[in-house]
Amino acid sequence: MPLSFAQVGETRKVLSLQGDDMLKQHLLDLGFVAGQTVQIIGNSNQGLILSIKGVRLALNRGLAHRINVA
Template sequence: MSLAFAGIGETRVIIDFVGKDDVKRHLQDLGFVKGESVKLISENDSGFIIMAKGVRVAINRNLATKIMVA
């Protein structure tokens, strides 16, 4: 399932990324790494606030659909 479908307050583990290599690299540069836990903090019309490695990161819906979680 993609991170975009996780519920507010849920903690999930990143299992994969989808998309082109430059998108995957961008997500990794933002701190999203396979095997790491991420928590969906909040959601609004334009995107999400995600807690990754103790840091809050804002991403848009398109990027959230590229992050596969379990």
């Protein structure tokens, strides 16, 4: 399931990334590696507020849709 479908308050585990090599590397640099847990803190029409590795960040829906989680 894409991360963009997750609900506020859920904690999900990153499974894989979709996209070209540059996009995948950008997401890896942000901490989205396989097995890492991500908590959804906030949700709006424009994107998600996430907590990953103890850091809060905003991610637009386009990028969140390329992160597969369980």
